[in-house]
Amino acid sequence: MARTRFVGDAGLTARMTLVMFLLGAAFVALIGLVMGILAQGGYGGLAVIVGLAGIGMAIWQWANSDKVAMRAMRAREVTPEQAPELHGMIDRLCAMADMPKPRVGIADTPVPNAFATGRSPDRAVVCVTTGILQTLDAEELEGVLAHELSHVAHRDVLVMTVASSAAITAGMLTQGSQYGMFFGGGGRRGNNNSGLPIWLLVLIVSMVVYAVSFLLLRLLSRYRELSADRAGAHLTMKPAALASALQKITGTINQIPQRDLREVSAASALCIAPAIKGVSLSTLTSTHPPLEQRLEQLARIQAELGRPSA
Amino acid sequence: MGFWSVLSGRSKPKQANLDSLFLVPSAAITLETTIGFRPTGDGSVCYRAADGAAAQIVQQEVVELLRSTGDAPDVRVSTDSFGFTWIVIDREPGADVEGLCTGLHAINTGLESQGFGPGLLCTVVGFTDPGGRSLGLVYLYKQGTFYPFAPKGPQQRDNLLEIQVRDALAGELPIEQDLSRWLAIWGAPGL
Numbered sequence: 001m002a003r004t005r006f007v008g009d010a011g012l013t014a015r016m017t018l019v020m021f022l023l024g025a026a027f028v029a030l031i032g033l034v035m036g037i038l039a040q041g042g043y044g045g046l047a048v049i050v051g052l053a054g055i056g057m058a059i060w061q062w063a064n065s066d067k068v069a070m071r072a073m074r075a076r077e078v079t080p081e082q083a084p085e086l087h088g089m090i091d092r093l094c095a096m097a098d099m100p101k102p103r104v105g106i107a108d109t110p111v112p113n114a115f116a117t118g119r120s121p122d123r124a125v126v127c128v129t130t131g132i133l134q135t136l137d138a139e140e141l142e143g144v145l146a147h148e149l150s151h152v153a154h155r156d157v158l159v160m161t162v163a164s165s166a167a168i169t170a171g172m173l174t175q176g177s178q179y180g181m182f183f184g185g186g187g188r189r190g191n192n193n194s195g196l197p198i199w200l201l202v203l204i205v206s207m208v209v210y211a212v213s214f215l216l217l218r219l220l221s222r223y224r225e226l227s228a229d230r231a232g233a234h235l236t237m238k239p240a241a242l243a244s245a246l247q248k249i250t251g252t253i254n255q256i257p258q259r260d261l262r263e264v265s266a267a268s269a270l271c272i273a274p275a276i277k278g279v280s281l282s283t284l285t286s287t288h289p290p291l292e293q294r295l296e297q298l299a300r301i302q303a304e305l306g307r308p309s310a
Numbered sequence: 311m312g313f314w315s316v317l318s319g320r321s322k323p324k325q326a327n328l329d330s331l332f333l334v335p336s337a338a339i340t341l342e343t344t345i346g347f348r349p350t351g352d353g354s355v356c357y358r359a360a361d362g363a364a365a366q367i368v369q370q371e372v373v374e375l376l377r378s379t380g381d382a383p384d385v386r387v388s389t390d391s392f393g394f395t396w397i398v399i400d401r402e403p404g405a406d407v408e409g410l411c412t413g414l415h416a417i418n419t420g421l422e423s424q425g426f427g428p429g430l431l432c433t434v435v436g437f438t439d440p441g442g443r444s445l446g447l448v449y450l451y452k453q454g455t456f457y458p459f460a461p462k463g464p465q466q467r468d469n470l471l472e473i474q475v476r477d478a479l480a481g482e483l484p485i486e487q488d489l490s491r492w493l494a495i496w497g498a499p500g501l
Binding site: 088101139155236309 | 491
């Protein structure tokens, strides 16, 4: 039996599953609570309609994700003739991973970045900026492309869109109940037994659900990034290349300072010591895991790939 | 990929499928009788060598094993511009294709037994015809399929010949149906 150098990460999977379960629970709780509140006022059907509209909007976002993202980044699709090396790299990675080849796009911006989008692996687009093409060498670029292809293989656009339906619905309800505020909370049976108007209850519930699912979504996004790093490193078998690409992109190495020196020193004086070490606001709300965590994981994969057999 | 591996973002590296390589010798006979292409005796395995000591050790072991076999073929190792490693077995023209396939298979099993099976990209067996045209029969490990690659000058493929070969071998080998997977391997050693 051939041995495998694939390191699983049961902890990551367990945490991710828990977060996805909680997001589902948030959606159910939101619809349940709002339905309960509105049923008291005699508008039970309304909550179902809002819930369905939320899911509908999520589906629309997912179905058009490729066009929306490409337009937002001002990216254009390139043919194999226009970018032979980029296409060659992706061809080989797709042949190794046994997945359909996505379309390839280039965005004309100096910011080094790359993204993958599209409703399914067959309709996916992998897009890089001209900035990243200039910053990274071939090996590092391949690492980044493998990371993006892993996003495609993991259907991250679909997973994140489904996961965000609670937040979308809650956002819609927050706006809707603000209208209720102006129209006096539903007329004749506007007040329930506790004396609070219906619109206020709905507003509070949806704002709480929105805040909770916002944090959970960011957490899920960070887990999906770590998964994509892992799968990408296993695909190229060069975790070090992805690591140095991440350092170049996120770090200050090889970057021309854009901001004025005095401005930088003034800003850094404010965050000389974070209020709570470890769990600060920025670690809770960022979409990507901190660089140290990503490098640590890549180092573990590197060790397993390079270990000679006994 | 299954539902669970999508949901958990836990795709596993795809293992190589080595079964079909031994179909090449009979396909070589068909190629010679139908369109006159003979094996050049060269064959190569293209794979991604992992970072670290383990991959280096395996590569060395495999190359030494090949050089120590019966007719001691010439074995070379090179790296291409995409960062893939090629192990080339160079035997005399007209040497039996079975021996070549056994050698190629030895490389595969050597890499696979050390856990580097997912790094295998393709293997190429070279053919040529009396008119000097060259043809590579490429085996994609992950898909388990073959396709013809006929380079004609720099960055140009002889598509007519490739389709001719596909039709000639349709009954013998699992041919890759998706033409977008017929990836060009410019400058592949041995072609």
